[in-house]
Amino acid sequence: MEEVNLEQSQNQHHAEVIIPEVFSEPISESVFDKFFLEVSSITTFTLRFIKEVIKPPYEFNEVMKQSYLIGYKSFPLVAITGFIIGLVLTIQTRPTLAKFGAESWLPAMVAVSIIREIGPVITALIFAGKVGSGIGAELASMNVSEQIDAMQVSDINPFKYLVVTRVLSATLMLPLLVIFADAVGLLGSFVGVNIKGNVSTYLFFSQIFQTLEFNDLLPAFIKTIFFGFAIGLISSYKGYNSNKGTEGVGKAANTAVVFASLVVFIIDMVAVQITSLLQN
């Protein structure tokens, strides 16, 4: 009798094994489950960040160190890309404006494009690629090598020391990098204008400043704060909650960049809607 039961149980077990998972659970359900679990997990992570950022002690030294690593070390890359974008945008736009006899509008048009949209978004994407992947990989490798656990057992709050400092630094440094990228972008545009023309520095920049309004500058600046926060938070989240193992490090770095870049576009879309609503 016992043998029969054992056989039945083995058959049942065998039957369970051979049923493909896709038939036992609808795909859409599992995708939705994963999506909502991820959203809930990021929300919890964000709430924990808010709680920890308020609660003393504060890690000022680490914020300064991270700001140096995240911000200062990104200046050369941001400068090169900003310059190239300003230059290329000017060269590409000139023929179209020339068709309408509006070539004299070139500096103003390029400046508005760079300051309102291209400067913040491109800098944020570069920042997500460089800093986001760095934070994701660093925290994930600390997780794999048990350094985060080691902090915890030494009575050091790893969340406050690793996550809060990096998110704050990213939030503070991206707006500064965008301002710098915008300035270098305008310099690139000035070079671009003078490749086929002869415009003085004074004329070029006075035309830009006559065209630019407060409404162009403030929303663009505010959205970069959100870009920086989102990039810092998402990359920290991906690194801090990575799977153990070397595969987890690569995955954390990769998903941090992809997810942060996507969120930059989403924030940009929302910011544009809010700005246009307020302006109307």
Place this chain on the structure above:
Amino acid sequence: MPENTTYIETENDYKQNSTVVVEMVHLKKSFGNNHVLRDITLVITKGENLAILGQSGTGKSVLIKCIVGLVEIDEGKLFILGKDISELKNKELIEIQKKIGFLFQSGALYDSMTVRENLEFPLRKQLRSIPKEKLDSLIKEALNNVGLYAAIDKSPSELSGGMRKRLGLARTLILKPEIMLYDEPTTGLDPITSKEISHLILEVQRKYNTTSIIITHDIECTRLTANRIIVIKDGVCAAEGTYNDLKKSADPWIRSFFE
């Protein structure tokens, strides 16, 4: 230290006048459907060196991670220094955790910091207003204890496996723990360095009067360091005794650890 020196005392010495430091009562821990710890009941007394043996994946590391608070228990009771940790408030729990040191299998050194900074970091966080002279003397003492003072300005990547383990030990000892948890302290080391680490464990126990729980697969380390051994199988304590007791066990599976 002479090679044959040993501090091992008999089990009876510990049972007399002993103070219970860690007590587990029907402890259970699962990860999903994987029931890692099924029913662990265990008492560890002050000054004892307890080695835990078992096959890989039997929950030995999980057991010590429960003690240090890295893993939450599902069921059962866990008393540390006489206090039921499930009933402690966060602040009280942190105070208890401060008395526990943990040597990670990988050393878990902070790669971005030098040897000095690795020791300075936890110390500065715990004792925020510590004077520099005091800090330097504590670091010097900790590094001298493990024979690493010459490497004070090196980065962890410049250290050998044995040195990394010793640095991990120094970083733990600098906080003066009462309970030391060692997660496979000799794994990946050559026999000579393994023996050095084993002697270091004994020296630490003697010098600081710590209670140690040592997770290991290294029988030589077990022989040198342990006053008592437990063997975990299928999430329960399958056997308990001294090295000599278990070596002569009637169960061939237990004996196979010592062959």
